[in-house]
Amino acid sequence: MSTPSAVPAVRVALAQINATVGDLPGNARRLAEAARQAHAAGAALLLAPELSLTGYPPEDLLLRPAFMQACARELAALAAELAPLKGLSVVVGHPHQSGEQGDERSRSHAVQRRFNAASVLADGRVQATYCKRELPNYQVFDERRYFASGRDAGQGAVVFESGGRRFGLLICEDAWFDEPAASARAAGAEVLCVLNASPFHLDKPDEREQRMAQRVRDTGLPLLYAHLVGGQDEVVFDGASFALDAQGQVAARAAFFAEDLLLVDLAADGSASGTLAPVPEIEAQAWAALVTGVRDYIGKNGFPGALIGLSGGVDSALVLAVAVEALGAERVRTVMMPSPYTADISWIDARDMAARLGVRYDEIAIAPMFDAFRASLAAEFAGRPEDATEENIQARIRGTLLMALSNKFGSIVLTTGNKSEMATGYCTLYGDMAGGFAVIKDVAKTLVYRICAWKNAQPTVRADGSTGPVIPERILTRAPSAELRPDQTDQDSLPPYEVLDAILARYMEEDQSIEQIVAAGFAPADVERVTRLIKINEYKRRQAPVGIRITHRAFGRDWRYPITSKFRA
Secondary structure (H helix, E strand, O other), X not given: OOOXXXXXXXXXXXXXXXXXXXXXXXXXXXXXXXXXXXXXXXOOEEEOOOOOOOOOOOHHHHHOHHHHHHHHXXXXXXXXXXXXXXXXXXXXXXXXXXXXXXXXXXXXXXXXOEEEEEEEEEOXXXXXXXXXXXXXXXXXXXXXXXXXXXXXXXXXXXXEEEOOEEEEEEEHHHHHOHXXXXXXXXXXXXXXXXXXXXXXOXXXXXXXXXXXXXXXXXXXXXXXXXXXXXXXXXXXXXXXXXXXXXXXXXXXXXXEXXXXXXXXXXXXXXXXXXXXXXXXXXXXXXXXXXXXXXXXHHHHOOOOOEEEEOOOOHHHHHHHHXXXXXXXXXXXXXXXXXXXXXXXXXXXXXXXXXXXXXXXXXXXXXXXXXXXXHHHHOOOOOOOOOOHHHHHHXXXXXXXXXXXXXXXXXXXXXXXXXXXXXXXXXXXXXXXXXXXXXXXXXXXXXXXXXHHHHHHHOOOEOOOOOEOOOOOHHHHHOOOOOOOOOOOOHHHOOOOHHHHHHHHHHHHHOOOOHHHHHHOOOOHHHHHHHHHHHHHOHHHHHOOOXXXXXXXXXXXXXXXXXXXXXXXX
């Protein structure tokens, strides 16, 4: 390894791009533009995120030979396009397949293997390729379904030179383990380069920086961390690419939840410098993740806008505020659908909020349709009291109306159910669950209130030009209610949300047993009730729309429980 006096200073750039899965030409254009900007800024190296050529995660696209062939062609074309950028090396994440095309033996699965790879592009060609060694298979990750480990190819560390410095390549999970970084250092690396596609959850940015700082302390090498940004179905990437100096201190950090090109100057003594973006508070991170998820799901899938059933309650209020931030008021439409049990204050607050945000607001009364349903079913229901059946009919009328408007005008329906409701089944199939994207599916009710309070505290220009809260105060202070029967509140059917959400977090997110939760001080009846509701409502969650993941365990890719199960612990 070179002595400090012999090590030159070098400028590197971290390309924090918003890739779209499967848009190979579009992703390549983003990478090429970042490379041109880095070259113009005097960088010797541009480091792009994990699988930035394809977007992450490409899932079963990787199983299609045509997709893998297209990736190889696009990588070669990108290398050729970057040839005029003399003195710049570009590291790109992409899937790589062993075996040569046309080789009869390469058609065998035993010979042709896929790898999660990073290639060094310089002088118009691929100079070196590193294959990821540690393949995560937990939470939302399923990489062992698609990739072989670089160890299976007998590959060791990949170290390359650029700007007079020697850089060692790692891909995401590799840097969470000791051996890959130690191997890179033993092979002569002076700087660790980590390509990442690390899905966001609350507290994840801090966790990443701490784990990477440990890697620096173990190796004594500065570290560059290039990260994706943007939304991809249910996962969101927060960006916040960073550089750590040789002491493990954060020396530079890119913006959160925005595309960025972070320039980092690495000095001979292992110090580093660059722009240092601040870390947002937790509520701000959650807000930005929801906005990013809505913007990219609707934008990348080509929907013209969003449609929201506005109730005058806190959940639809948060979804509306997020949608307007993500899309603009002109692309958001709200519909209030009052029932015979809708309180006057719900009408007033719904109208008020729609006016504050400047969105289209319509009212469609469901009482005539509800009466028609009851009349049609009167003979069948004779002698039976009204119960949840009639409540669900109201919710399903609303779902039908929203989906009809969606079909007619093309806008996607954003559902407004929160994580507490999804967990306990306090939601109606084909009713309030009807829609295309579940914005707050992974936001517990108590966090809904925290995010709303945070948003109201931010200086916001409202539609009339005034500055102030966008969510009417009464929405945040009144008792939550589905308003499907007289004088109904959520706590008629559920424990207080502070209790419910705490039990939910322990049981669902932390995998604690019923006995452990009771031992922590929760009432046994509350624990039995909440955990029973979680277990018996799996069939509903399987039919819910995809939604944005902001915790380390969400209902979706993180949660794969059988619907039919007799296990009750």
